[in-house]
Amino acid sequence: MTPSDAPLRAAVFDMDGTLVDNMVFHNQAWVALARKLGLSLTAEDFQTRFAGRKNEEILPELLGRALDPEELQRLADEKEGHYRTLYRPHLKLHRGAEALLSRLRAAGIPVAIATAAPEGNRALVIDGLGLRPVFQRIVGAEEVSRGKPFPDIFLAAARGLGVDPSECLAFEDAILGVMSARDAGMPVVGITTTTTAVQLRQAGALWTLPDFTTFPPELEARLFGAGV
Numbered sequence: 001m002t003p004s005d006a007p008l009r010a011a012v013f014d015m016d017g018t019l020v021d022n023m024v025f026h027n028q029a030w031v032a033l034a035r036k037l038g039l040s041l042t043a044e045d046f047q048t049r050f051a052g053r054k055n056e057e058i059l060p061e062l063l064g065r066a067l068d069p070e071e072l073q074r075l076a077d078e079k080e081g082h083y084r085t086l087y088r089p090h091l092k093l094h095r096g097a098e099a100l101l102s103r104l105r106a107a108g109i110p111v112a113i114a115t116a117a118p119e120g121n122r123a124l125v126i127d128g129l130g131l132r133p134v135f136q137r138i139v140g141a142e143e144v145s146r147g148k149p150f151p152d153i154f155l156a157a158a159r160g161l162g163v164d165p166s167e168c169l170a171f172e173d174a175i176l177g178v179m180s181a182r183d184a185g186m187p188v189v190g191i192t193t194t195t196t197a198v199q200l201r202q203a204g205a206l207w208t209l210p211d212f213t214t215f216p217p218e219l220e221a222r223l224f225g226a227g228v
């Protein structure tokens with residue numbers, strides 16, 4: 001069996017922009033914070049430079065200087081509070097995600113989340129959608145010292161599931177997130193909610209899909225076996 005048709009035994013999902021199509025609200029909150037601080041940040045700039053990274057890494061780069069922990073927490077809380085207010089009325093799983101999660105569960109395939117989101121944001125999405133029991137492992141920003149694009153968070157998710165990373169299928173929407181999963185050794189599906197298929201493939205995605213409603217036959221076979 002060649003690596004490209006080897007079975008996949010687990011799935012690791014990014015949260016924001018992948019399980020939920022919410023990056024436009026993160027984007028708006030970051031652009032608003034930057035404006036308030038007298039800095040310029042375009043939505044596109046945010047998407048390529050910052051999306052998927054930890055706030056502890058985004059803020060010093062945005063401000064161009066080191067921040068003490070108190071200032072960092074205050075600015076992160078301000079941005080996240082604004083984001084949650086913007087996104088809360090729109091909370092819902094991305095197209096096809098509910099059916100895919102059910103299929104994975106029925107097939108006995110363990111699933112994890114690897115997200116840069118702090119706990120308040122995870123609670124909004126994961127508890128708000130009743131998903132906490134669905135995932136065997138949820139890895140958040142605070143569990144790794146190096147955020148995406150480093151592979152640490154996807155490696156932690158694979159470890160938590162007890163599955164070799166090469167046997168975990170990763171789903172990601174952000175360029176830096178795709179790089180993180182790829183460098184963890186996972187085959188990656190790029191979800192094109194926020195970034196083009198071309199950019200996600202350049203970052204290392206093997207497949208790109210707009211949502212979870214359809215799968216390439218190769219992925220069907222590797223995840224669910226022939227004839228499923």
Ligand SMILES: O=P(O)(O)OC[C@H]1O[C@@H](O)[C@H](O)[C@@H](O)[C@@H]1O
Pocket residue numbers: 014015016017026050051052053054055058080114115116117118121174177
């Ligand atoms: O895409 P992920 O890893 O779920 O994380 C998205 C995160 O991206 C960051 O850029 C935001 O500041 C966080 O607030 C957000 O949660």
